[in-house]
Amino acid sequence: MPQPQPQPSQPRPRAAGASPDPADPAAAELLREQEHVDLVYERLEATRARARAYEAEGHRRAQFGHEGGLVERDSIVYQAAVWLQRLDAEEEGLVFGRLDFADREVQYIGRLGVRDEEYEPLAVDWRAPAAAVFYQATPVDRRGVVRRRTIKSAGRHVTRLDDDLLAPEDPLAAELTVIGDGALMAALTRKRGTVMHDIVATIQREQDLAVRSPGEGATLITGGPGTGKTAVALHRAAYLLFNERRRFESGGVLIVGPSRVFTAYVEQVLPSLGEHTAALRSLGELLDGVQAARHDRASLAAVKGGLGILPVLERAVRTAPPGVPEQLRLTYQGNIVQLDRRALDRVRSVVLGRGQQGPQPNVQRAHAATMVLEALWERLPRELRDRRRTERAHFDRDLRDRTEFEAFIERWWPHRAPDQVLRELADPAVLGALAGRDLTSDQVAELAASWAEEVTWTVEDVPLLAELDQLLGPVPVNEREPEDPFADSGVLEVSSWVDRNPTAKKDSGRETYAHVIVDEAQDLSPMQWRVLGRLGRRASWTVVGDPVQSAWPDPEESRQAMELALGDQKRHRHELRTNYRNSAEIYEYAARFARRAMPDVQLPEAVRKTGFPPEEFTDLGQAVDAALESVEGTVGVITTLAAFDAVAASLADRAEAHPRLVVLTDLDAKGLEYDAAVVLDPDAIAAESPAGLRTLYVALTRATQRLYVVAPGA
Numbered sequence: 001m002p003q004p005q006p007q008p009s010q011p012r013p014r015a016a017g018a019s020p021d022p023a024d025p026a027a028a029e030l031l032r033e034q035e036h037v038d039l040v041y042e043r044l045e046a047t048r049a050r051a052r053a054y055e056a057e058g059h060r061r062a063q064f065g066h067e068g069g070l071v072e073r074d075s076i077v078y079q080a081a082v083w084l085q086r087l088d089a090e091e092e093g094l095v096f097g098r099l100d101f102a103d104r105e106v107q108y109i110g111r112l113g114v115r116d117e118e119y120e121p122l123a124v125d126w127r128a129p130a131a132a133v134f135y136q137a138t139p140v141d142r143r144g145v146v147r148r149r150t151i152k153s154a155g156r157h158v159t160r161l162d163d164d165l166l167a168p169e170d171p172l173a174a175e176l177t178v179i180g181d182g183a184l185m186a187a188l189t190r191k192r193g194t195v196m197h198d199i200v201a202t203i204q205r206e207q208d209l210a211v212r213s214p215g216e217g218a219t220l221i222t223g224g225p226g227t228g229k230t231a232v233a234l235h236r237a238a239y240l241l242f243n244e245r246r247r248f249e250s251g252g253v254l255i256v257g258p259s260r261v262f263t264a265y266v267e268q269v270l271p272s273l274g275e276h277t278a279a280l281r282s283l284g285e286l287l288d289g290v291q292a293a294r295h296d297r298a299s300l301a302a303v304k305g306g307l308g309i310l311p312v313l314e315r316a317v318r319t320a321p322p323g324v325p326e327q328l329r330l331t332y333q334g335n336i337v338q339l340d341r342r343a344l345d346r347v348r349s350v351v352l353g354r355g356q357q358g359p360q361p362n363v364q365r366a367h368a369a370t371m372v373l374e375a376l377w378e379r380l381p382r383e384l385r386d387r388r389r390t391e392r393a394h395f396d397r398d399l400r401d402r403t404e405f406e407a408f409i410e411r412w413w414p415h416r417a418p419d420q421v422l423r424e425l426a427d428p429a430v431l432g433a434l435a436g437r438d439l440t441s442d443q444v445a446e447l448a449a450s451w452a453e454e455v456t457w458t459v460e461d462v463p464l465l466a467e468l469d470q471l472l473g474p475v476p477v478n479e480r481e482p483e484d485p486f487a488d489s490g491v492l493e494v495s496s497w498v499d500r501n502p503t504a505k506k507d508s509g510r511e512t513y514a515h516v517i518v519d520e521a522q523d524l525s526p527m528q529w530r531v532l533g534r535l536g537r538r539a540s541w542t543v544v545g546d547p548v549q550s551a552w553p554d555p556e557e558s559r560q561a562m563e564l565a566l567g568d569q570k571r572h573r574h575e576l577r578t579n580y581r582n583s584a585e586i587y588e589y590a591a592r593f594a595r596r597a598m599p600d601v602q603l604p605e606a607v608r609k610t611g612f613p614p615e616e617f618t619d620l621g622q623a624v625d626a627a628l629e630s631v632e633g634t635v636g637v638i639t640t641l642a643a644f645d646a647v648a649a650s651l652a653d654r655a656e657a658h659p660r661l662v663v664l665t666d667l668d669a670k671g672l673e674y675d676a677a678v679v680l681d682p683d684a685i686a687a688e689s690p691a692g693l694r695t696l697y698v699a700l701t702r703a704t705q706r707l708y709v710v711a712p713g714a
Ligand SMILES: Nc1ncnc2c1ncn2[C@@H]1O[C@H](COP(=O)(O)OP(=O)(O)OP(=O)(O)O)[C@@H](O)[C@H]1O
Pocket: 184, 187, 188, 197, 199, 202, 203, 204, 207, 223, 224, 225, 226, 227, 228, 229, 230, 231, 232, 546, 549, 580, 581, 670, 671, 672, 673, 701
């Protein structure tokens, strides 16, 4: 049986423009791949020239002078800009894969599909169905592939090849050169920076199956820490936009991550894949006009996130706001007519009882005015009311024309904004009256205090504001107050929630999405699921999470809320089983805590050994210095919410001297990773969170290379 040639060692990366030695088989391979890559870039240039010509054509159309010309120009220029943006984004490492099939066909895989003049493919787009084999072929299920090659480039220059020989006994294998020791290992051992990178060249089979899951229904992806869930979620967004662009670009794709630190960390991945149209939001930004980053302490977060708060919010919207007038007194044709508080409350409850979408008082003001008139009419003397046909129209007109009536309606039925209502609940007497049996007196005190002292909203307040936004309803356009350009946003306006803050309109106007991707889904509270359920009420879904990392005290409650949000769509389930982030030594250390928290759970396997077991310290400064010394890349110090300010202050000098050092809470560490992590006070981390050891497990699984655990006073 023919044997593959011995593996030549990797030629050293060459400097741009230098020629590798063609006598060296590995260098000759590099040269051959470079020729193909050059050809692809040539064609890309030609495409770019076409896009520019198209853009110029758009500008020319505007010269026709009629309105249609301008519209056409805008459309063409926009299309051309999107096209150019995509072409530019794919510049780096455009061709990254090659397949040699047993029938001697060769296929290149690229970040974009590129064809030659004869329309023959020079590279197949990684998201196209034909490219799936690059990721899914294995020695057991080869799909005709003999050799899979990963091509690494710096800019336009091929620097490294890594091959997998899937069919060593195939006759073709004897003719093929096989190089390198694995693109995946090279990718995993690279030093980490402050932003996440795409993994398009090294997506693994089980990950690829999840990326390519159908665009319909709900795809549920589970897997332990570092199994690539976030990476898969982001590549899936690119995959869906490529394969069903019209549906998902016009309907919108929303990606939700746990925090702003997290969204900042992953926000480069999609642009690097040529996608700019998906909206990326953190849980603190799910409502237009609000940008929350702070968290409440766990006990408060549990009350704000649980469904018990819902009836309280509903009552707050149905009840007369504090300070509204308690009676209406007018004269009509010499008669005094008046409504007292009970009568007014009755009118309010009749008006708010009828809406299909909930009470929605902001929509109902005009109807409320009509019902007040009706109630006043009922109080007129009988002889006037007997002339209903002639008198009633006059009565209505007369009262509606009076400024005192208009002023009363505006004061008695003000347009309310969600933040106003929540601030009103900062008064323990108001909240206590609305709490009924749904909140304990301790909870009332804790909630009221949090809203009284808060300067800015917390992440946990956002679903409450969103719920109130829904319950209050939008102010009809003709009733909105004209926008005051000098008003400080968020302070003066009471018009509509979406209109309120022009700085936060990055994706406003979209009330629903065609696809919603939720990362770190295990942490979502039932109230957060309600917000997402509304945004995704017409959407298909990708939900990514790990129940073992859940921070919610009752994961089952959160799971049920998720099921409700997803509705009865078909579920597609995927489980990822390999931990690509942590070294085996680090993961072994962390996994003990996961097993203690959830003994029956199946944990992933970490396969990369570094020879560096985690180290334990008693002094934070020493641990941080050791971490900075041991890795070139990022160092994350993970602490409790309670200790965060003090720890950040104590490390301020070091952080200033080393910008690669960051201090963050265990909540903000979700989804992130560092070359070295310093986990401070594991007992306190476990004690602070209702999720206990699960939260500690999250903190311990952030490091790629080195882990330092600091137990003060141990
Ligand atoms: N196929 C792959 N090729 C190269 N790198 C990979 C691959 N899969 C995952 N990684 C890397 O492993 C790390 C962990 O991936 P990711 O953050 O997506 O994991 P996760 O499952 O979301 O983790 P967590 O649950 O802890 O948030 C990242 O640096 C990612 O780039």
